[in-house]
Amino acid sequence: MNQHTEPANFEDRNIPLDAPHPLAAQFEAITKEYTLDKVKVRALGGISGAIVQGATTFITGPSGSGKSTFLNILGLVDRPTSGALSLFGEDVTRLSDAAAADFRSRNIGFIFQSFNLIPVLSLRENVEFPLLRHRMSARARRDRAAAYLEAVGLGGMMDRRPGEISGGQRQRVAVARALATEPRLIVADEPTANLDSRTSREIVALLARMQAEFDTTVVICTHETQLIPPQSPVIEIIDGRLA
Ligand SMILES: Nc1ncnc2c1ncn2[C@@H]1O[C@H](COP(=O)(O)OP(=O)(O)O)[C@@H](O)[C@H]1O
Ligand SMILES: [Mg+2]
Incomplete structure (x- = not known):
């Protein structure tokens, strides 16, 4: 039997020929327009x-080039003005707002430049917070939060509040x-912008x-290209277009 079966026509489907894995996201002709004072x-x-x-x-590119706009579309926080996006093979541009929010809470985790932790909650409660949308017992939520705080090296300080730890530790939280929600995709928008260079490398x-x-x-x-490890896949955006 012929072992070398003809591959599918990847070029027609816009899939890189050397792709080692299936695709998390495919996007086609994505545009975004904001209207400011008409x-x-x-x-x-x-x-x-x-x-x-x-x-x-x-994703790299100078400030104002459209990186955050693109990440928000990729993470289903915002919708493109035109174009198509599929995540894990599902065409998400067709989903209703409620279905998109549900897809997002099941599949996507966000990390922001400003950490966005809730100051009055303990570190453990902060990690438990997005799990409230998931069907889990209180006990399972606590255990899950503790396990991921252990994984990022903060197992010893779960009862502290965000104000009591360093910026690098906050980003670890x-x-x-x-x-903690065990998403298939994590998007991080300038996660190291508020950190010194050593802590930035640690977070990456x-x-x-x-x-x-x-x-x-x-x-x-x-936008800090020195943080990108060699061999990493990179998408460079300049003035809203791929470089
Ligand atoms: N909510 C918004 N309303 C109007 N213009 C916006 C909005 N968000 C971003 N922009 C504009 O879109 C462009 C791209 O911004 P952004 O995606 O934040 O770039 P980056 O993250 O690369 O710095 C900029 O010109 C910015 O001023
Ligand atoms: Mg940005």
Whole structure:
């Protein structure tokens, strides 16, 4: 029997021929316009490409180039003005707002530049917070939060509040919170912008380690290209277009 069966026509489907894994995301001609005082601002001018599953992909580009706009679309926080996006093979541009919110809470974790932790909650409660949308017992939630805080190296300080720990530790909590729902995709928008360079490298290394350990897909946007490990998949956006 012929072992070398003809591969599917990947070029027609816009899949990179050397893709080692199935795709987490495929996007085609994504545009985004914002209207400010009746003036239209074109933040994305037609972006097409793919993000492989089970890797850490970096989105780079200068400030104002459209990185956050793209990540918000990828993470189902915002919708494109036109274009198509599929996540894990599902065409998500067709989902209703409620279905998109449900898809997001089941499949996507977010990490922000400003950590976005809730100051009055303990670290453990912060990590438990997104689990409230999931069907879990209180006990399972507590255990899950504790396990991911352990994984990011904060097992010893779960009862502290965000104000009592350093910026790097806060971002570790945010990583644990993003992981806790066990999402297929984690998107991080400038997660190191408020951190010194050594802590920034630690957070990028932590995300890469967590990506491998939990076999998730991570997309990190940063304008600091020195943080990008060699060989990483990179998508560069300049003025709303792929460089
Ligand atoms: N909510 C918004 N309303 C109007 N314009 C916006 C909005 N968000 C972003 N923009 C504009 O879109 C462009 C891209 O912004 P953004 O995606 O935040 O870039 P980056 O994250 O690369 O710095 C910029 O010109 C910015 O001013
Ligand atoms: Mg941004």
